[in-house]
Amino acid sequence: MGSVIDACGVRHEYPDGTTAIKNIDVTIKQQEQIAVIGANGSGKSTLQLVLGGLVEPTVGSITFFEKTTDAETVRERLGVLLQNPDDYLFNTTVREDIEYGPAQLGYNRTTAERRVESLADTLGLIDLLDRPPFRLSGGEKQRAAIASVLAFDPDVLLLDEPFGAVDATYREQILHLLSNHTGSMLIFTPSVDLVPKIANQVILIGQDGGIAARGSVREILTNRNLLSTHGLRPPQTVQMFETVLPDADIPLTVEAAREFLLKRES
Ligand SMILES: Nc1ncnc2c1ncn2[C@@H]1O[C@H](COP(=O)(O)OP(=O)(O)OP(=O)(O)O)[C@@H](O)[C@H]1O
Ligand SMILES: [Mg+2]
Structure with missing residues (x-):
């Protein structure tokens, strides 16, 4: 590779x-x-x-x-x-920030708009698109910044x-x-x-x-x-199971831990 x-x-x-x-x-x-x-x-x-x-x-x-x-x-x-x-959001609106990358790279406008809408929808930004980025909460800013990175794929x-x-x-x-x-x-x-x-x-x-x-x-x-x-420190599930199970079997996520416990009960 x-x-x-x-x-x-x-x-x-x-x-x-x-x-x-x-x-x-x-x-x-x-x-x-x-x-x-x-x-x-x-x-x-x-x-x-x-x-x-x-x-x-x-x-x-x-x-x-x-x-x-x-x-x-x-x-x-x-x-x-x-x-x-x-450091990432510098345009007048959130929409301009997210559209900035695709526009700079000359991407097809319709495709770019569709991608921006889809990202904004997934990341809960639809109602925030016309706001100035500095008027967003911390988590909203982070979501907008992620959208602007993913926007140009x-x-x-x-x-x-x-x-x-x-x-x-x-x-x-x-x-x-x-x-x-x-x-x-x-x-x-x-x-x-x-x-x-x-x-x-x-x-x-x-x-x-x-x-x-x-x-x-x-x-x-x-x-x-x-x-x-x-x-x-290790992840929390590792801390929970480390004295109970060998390293190779320790669940690394909460979902894996839940599955392990359910299987043990049945
Ligand atoms: N602009 C800067 N001028 C001088 N030292 C800096 C500067 N930025 C970072 N450092 C120093 O360089 C080292 C590495 O910093 P860096 O920001 O890369 O760490 P990090 O692993 O990302 O930390 P964090 O988990 O807090 O984000 C630290 O000692 C930090 O104080
Ligand atoms: Mg850092």
């Missing part, structure tokens, strides 16, 4: 001298769905900016789609959701904490939209509980800003020692 992003020997230092990420060698392949987890301040957002081509690494290189091209020319294939939705999604302020109903809707995405996806989050629902691989960023581990969701999320070394 071809690679979509290759990072080689990447390190990023902010102007004040803070080294946010270092020794990053990573390849993201087509169709991989990866959760990048790590404690606050470990470097997830910095890594997202660098892998998304929005920030040049201080040291090392990033290659997109196996070619030595600059990020500008591949921008339309990367959908980057920044951690703060305010990018091949590769790099989403920084897409569920932070979103309530349970819309979390389900977003999970549903993301499960229909056929390209590669990187979700950057410090919360591990939703990871088994969105990813099949995990990259753990250590507290030193390097990659501490990469593996299957089960492998990483049942490794209590590894997670706690890097300031994280």
Whole structure:
């Protein structure tokens, strides 16, 4: 399978001298769905900016789609959701923000409008489309920002904490939209509980800003020692079942836990 992003020997230092990420060698392949987890301040957002081509690494290189091209020319294939939705919403109305990507890329107007309407419907934004984005609540802004990234149907999604302020109903809707995405996806989050629902691989960023581990969701999320070394805890279902079941059988989601308990009762 071809690679979509290759990072080689990447390190990023902010102007004040803070080294946010270092020794990053990573390849993201087509169709991989990866959760990048790590404690606050470990470097997830910095890594997202660098892998998304929005920030040049201080040291090392990033290659997109196996070619030595600059990020500008591949921008339309990367959908980057920044951690703060305010960095994303800058037009006069929510509708203009969501239509911005497809319009910039010259997409067919009717197709784009249909896609915008469909996203707005799924994400509960229909009544908010004519409002200025700064007049939205936190969760509404986050939903609008997600809609504006998905609107131009990018091949590769790099989403920084897409569920932070979103309530349970819309979390389900977003999970549903993301499960229909056929390209590669990187979700950057410090919360591990939703990871088994969105990813099949995990990259753990250590507290030193390097990659501490990469593996299957089960492998990483049942490794209590590894997670706690890097300031994280296993998902709640893992904490519940870890002394009761072997790692290979521990339910990773609430749904799997419920199924396990029902089966045991019958
Ligand atoms: N603009 C900046 N200037 C200087 N240091 C920064 C800047 N932005 C982030 N940092 C520092 O870089 C490190 C990594 O920050 P980053 O935002 O990438 O972490 P994160 O893993 O995304 O954290 P969180 O879970 O809180 O979102 C931290 O030590 C942070 O204080
Ligand atoms: Mg962050």
